[in-house]
Structures are given as structure tokens and as C-alpha cells.
Amino acid sequence: xxxxxxxxxxxxxxxxxxxxxxxxxxxxxxxxxxxxxxxxxxxxxxxxxxxxxxxxxxxxxxxxxxxxxxxxxxxxxxxxxxxxxxxxxxxxxxxxxxxxxxxxxxxxxxxxxxxxxxxxxxxxxxxxxxxxxxxxxxxxxxxxxxxxxxxxxxxxxxxxxxxxxxxxxxxxxxxxxxxxxxxxxxxxxxxxxxxxxxxxxxxxxxxxxxxxxxxxxxxxxxxxxxxxxxxxxxxxxxxxxxxxxxxxxxxxxxxxxxxxxxxxxxxxxxxxxxxxxxxxxxxxxxxxxxxxxxxxxxxxxxxxxxxxxxxxxxxxxxxxxxxxxxxxxxxxxxxxxxxxxxxxxxxxxxxxxxxxxxxxxxxxxxxxxxxxxxxxxxxxxxxxxxxxxxxxxxxxxxxxxxxxxxxxxxxxxxxxxxxxxxxxxxxxxxxxx
Numbered sequence: 481x482x483x484x485x486x487x488x489x490x491x492x493x494x495x496x497x498x499x500x501x502x503x504x505x506x507x508x509x510x511x512x513x514x515x516x517x518x519x520x521x522x523x524x525x526x527x528x529x530x531x532x533x534x535x536x537x538x539x540x541x542x543x544x545x546x547x548x549x550x551x552x553x554x555x556x557x558x559x560x561x562x563x564x565x566x567x568x569x570x571x572x573x574x575x576x577x578x579x580x581x582x583x584x585x586x587x588x589x590x591x592x593x594x595x596x597x598x599x600x601x602x603x604x605x606x607x608x609x610x611x612x613x614x615x616x617x618x619x620x621x622x623x624x625x626x627x628x629x630x631x632x633x634x635x636x637x638x639x640x641x642x643x644x645x646x647x648x649x650x651x652x653x654x655x656x657x658x659x660x661x662x663x664x665x666x667x668x669x670x671x672x673x674x675x676x677x678x679x680x681x682x683x684x685x686x687x688x689x690x691x692x693x694x695x696x697x698x699x700x701x702x703x704x705x706x707x708x709x710x711x712x713x714x715x716x717x718x719x720x721x722x723x724x725x726x727x728x729x730x731x732x733x734x735x736x737x738x739x740x741x742x743x744x745x746x747x748x749x750x751x752x753x754x755x756x757x758x759x760x761x762x763x764x765x766x767x768x769x770x771x772x773x774x775x776x777x778x779x780x781x782x783x784x785x786x787x788x789x790x791x792x793x794x795x796x797x798x799x800x801x802x803x804x805x806x807x808x809x810x811x812x813x814x815x816x817x818x819x820x821x822x823x824x825x826x827x828x829x830x831x832x833x834x835x836x837x838x839x840x841x842x843x844x845x846x847x848x849x850x851x852x853x854x855x856x857x858x859x860x861x862x863x864x865x866x867x868x869x870x871x872x873x874x875x876x877x878x879x880x881x882x883x884x885x886x887x888x889x890x891x892x893x894x895x896x897x898x899x900x901x902x903x904x905x906x907x908x909x910x911x912x913x
Contacts, residue, residue: 512650517772519654524765526661528816530668530686531761535822537677541754546679548757550624551686554604558634559734561600564723565592565715566639570646571853572711572718574779582647586703588711593639597632604628623680630687636694640701645775645847649701653775656697663689725855729862739873740885740892752882759825759886762813763836766802770795770840774847781851786908787844799840807833831886838893845904854907861899868895 538544569589576582608624637660644653667685671677744753773795781787806813810829814822849858869892876888 512648513773513776516650516654516657516776517769519657520768520772521765523657523661524761524768526658526665527761527764528813529665530661531758532816533665533668533672534677534682535754535758537672538679538682541821543679544757545753546623547682547686548753550627550679550683552753553624554631554634556734556739557604557607558600558638559730561596561603561635562638562727562730563596564719564725564727565589565596566642567726567850568715568718568723569639570642570778571722571782571851572714573643573646574648574782574851576647580704583702583704584707585711586643586647586701587705588708588715589639589643590698590703591705591708593635597635600635601628601630601632604631623683626680627683627687630684630691633687633691633694636698637690640694640697644701645778648776648779650776652697652700655700656693659696660690660693663693722853722855725859726850729855729859732866733862733869739869740877740888743873743877744882744885755822755825755828756882756885758814758822759828759832762806762810762829763803763832766799766806766833766836767840767843769798769802770843773798774843777844778847778851781848784848785911787848787904791844795844796841799837803833803837806836828883828886831883831890835886835889835893838890838897842893842897842900845900849900849903849907852907852911854903854910857903857906861903865892865896865899868892 534544534547535541538547566589569585573582573585576585605625605628608628640656641653644650644656664686667689668677668682671681671685675681744756773791777791807829810826811823814825872888872891873885876884876891878884880887
């Protein structure tokens with residue numbers, strides 16, 4: 481190995497001594513990342529509890545597949561309704577110097593949330609009438625028609641997640657993360673005690689918990705609506721220069737990125753969707769760890785010329801440790817999070833853990849580029865990633881079924897890691913010019 485490379489690596493590892501790590505942990509950004517990740521872990525525990533209740537008290541994996549398929553449809557469709565508003569808002573919030581500026585910007589953005597949420601809920605309710613033509617199931621049409629009345633919670637959720645990282649309101653985001661999961665777990669548990677639970681009730685409780693916790697979270701942000709119109713010119717300018725490109729990229733990339741989860745119940749049994757969801761939920765802590773670190777540093781990224789090497793090393797190390805633990809602990813975790821009926825998810829764990837590693841790996845690179853407003857470049861790589869995901873999803877799921885879907889997820893996350901890293905490299909090059 482080249483001596484220069486050895487010297488560079490040793491200089492990095494020397495910086496990662498016990499004392500330097502303790503000092504790093506005590507920084508405000510690290511405290512925020514730790515609090516957010518602990519909140520997400522607690523949220524995962526509540527999610528496991530609700531998953532356990534659903535898998536035990538719903539009639540069979542087919543009915544739980546209705547729940548996971550419906551949530552996948554909401555996630556798949558929402559991206560078309562964001563219009564780049566919240567991504568632009570996150571950038572503007574990162575530039576706010578005072579608390580009153582931040583609160584006024586939140587007020588402006590919340591007005592847009594109201595209209596986007598109403599539009600999404602109305603169109604999802606109308607669109608649910610066409611679902612039997614896609615999934616050949618009248619049952620999923622009936623479920624979606626009812627629960628789509630609460631679809632407005634999705635714009636509220638994504639608004640809060642995007643803008644809280646832009647403004648550095650990580651503690652408020654942590655509260656929202658825990659509260660949404662807790663309310664769903666508690667309400668589902670109480671319901672099971674007094675009546676029979678079905679897919680419709682489970683979904684209504686889930687979306688209701690998201691909506692209530694979202695309103696509490698917005699209250700904690702204390703948005704002010706005095707002079708909210710004054711921020712519109714800056715928001716429109718940011719949308720034109722950055723948000724619109726991000727929106728186009730997401731409209732192309734997000735549906736393709738999540739296409740596998742939508743194709744599984746279409747090309748396979750509805751139960752396959754449940755197995756994929758259970759396996760995927762176990763690898764969620766990996767991605768959440770990387771997201772917690774990156775989200776807490778978003779505001780800092782906007783003033784940095786490049787990512788610090790120690791951040792990349794720490795992020796990769798955490799992902800590796802979590803991945804090994806999840807893979808070898810999967811038999812116990814599946815039993816705790818679901819039931820023995822879902823042991824069919826065990827063969828899926830290796831590719832799903834591998835996919836979780838690469839999805840977590842590229843989080844800092846992606847948010848660094850976003851913090852510097854490189855919307856056009858993000859749109860460009862989104863087009864390339866979309867083509868890869870669409871072609872690979874259709875081929876792998878149709879030819880190899882559920883296992884093919886899992887390995888397509890690996891291929892997708894590896895490919896996105898490469899193009900996000902390429903985007904990151906040209907971003908730091910442009911900053912040094």
C-alpha cells in the first residue's frame with residue numbers, strides 16, 4: 481500500500497482517541513444526533529410492538545399485507561404533491577439568523593402545508609376507486625377509500641421532518657418521532673382489548689396517531705403568521721433555483737426507489753408484502769442512525785467545504801456494528817417483532833441488512849449536497865437512478881419474486897451510493913473553485 485495513504489489513514493485514526501471521541505460526543509450537534517437516534521430507537525420498539533399486535537391479531541399475513549401495501553401506496557404517491565416547497569423551506573430555515581425569523585418562516589410554510597394536505601387527501605380518496613384495476617382486490621379499494629380521508633397526515637409528516645433539520649429543531653423532531661409511534665401502539669393495544677382489529681382499524685389508528693402527534697409538533701415549533709406573505713418572494717426564488725429541481729428529481733426517483741415494495745403484492749401474494757415489511761423493519765435502525773447523524777449536522781453542512789473524514793468513518797462503523805447485530809439476532813428479533821408465522825422473512829435478512837448499510841452510508845453525502853443547494857445536479861443523478869431502479873425492479877421481482885426484490889434493493893442502494901458520492905465530489909470541487 482502507498483505510504484502516503486497509510487500516513488493519511490493513521491492521522492485520521494489518531495484523531496479518534498477516547499478523549500477526542502468523548503469531546504466529540506459532548507458537542508451540541510452530537511447531543512442532538514444521539515437524542516434523535518434514541519428517539520428513533522424508542523420509536524422502533526413501539527413499531528415492533530404494534531407489528532407484533534398486528535401480526536398476532538389480524539386474521540393472517542394476507543390482511544397484514546393489506547396494511548403494509550396501503551402504507552406503501554401513500555408513501556409512493558405523496559412525492560408527487562410536495563412541489564419542492566418543503567425542501568426549499570429547509571434551505572431557507574438553515575439561513576435564518578434569529579428565532580423570530582425561523583418562526584415566521586414556519587408560519588409561511590405551514591400555510592402551504594394546509595393546501596397541499598387537503599389536495600393530497602381529496603385526490604387519494606378519489607384515486608382509491610381505481611385500485612381494483614391494479615391489485616384486483618375490492619377489499620383494498622374499500623380500505624383505501626376510508627383511510628384516505630386521513631391522508632393529509634403525510635404532507636404534515638414530511639413537512640416536519642424536512643424543515644426541522646433545516647432549522648436545527650432536532651429535539652422537537654425527536655418528540656414527534658416518539659409520540660407518533662407511542663400513540664399508535666397505545667391506541668392499538670386499547671382497541672384490541674375491547675374489539676376485533678382489522679386492517680382498516682389498524683390503518684386508521686396509525687394515521688390518526690401521525691396526525692395528532694404532527695399537530696403537537698407544529699405547536700412546539702410555535703410558528704407565527706404575522707407577515708407570513710413577506711416570505712413568499714424568497715420561497716418562490718428558492719423553489720425556482722433549488723426546490724423545483726429537487727421536486728423533479730424526487731418525482732422521478734422516489735416512486736422508482738420504492739417501486740419494489742409496490743410490485744411485490746402485484747406480482748406475488750399479498751403475504752409477500754408482509755414478509756418484506758417485517759424484514760425491512762429490522763434493518764431500519766441502521767438507516768435511522770445515519771439519518772440522525774446527518775440531520776443533526778444539516779445546518780453545519782451549509783457552511784463546510786467538505787465532510788470530515790471522521791464523520792464518514794464513524795458513520796460506516798456504526799452501520800457495520802448494527803448490521804452484524806441485526807443479521808445474527810434476526811431469528812429472535814422476528815419472534816419479538818412479529819410471530820413464528822413470519823419466519824419466512826429470515827432468508828431475506830442478509831440482502832436487507834446489506835441494503836440498509838449502503839442506504840445509511842450515503843446519507844451524509846446526500847444531505848451535504850442538499851445543504852449547498854445543488855438542485856440541478858441532484859435532479860441529474862435522480863434521472864440516472866430512476867432508470868436503474870425501474871428496469872432492475874421489474875426484472876428482479878418478475879423473474880425471482882420476493883428474494884429477487886430483496887437483491888434488487890441491494891443493487892439499488894449500492895448504485896445510489898455511487899452516484900451520491902459522485903455528486904458529493906463535484907460539489908466539493910465547485911466549492912474550492
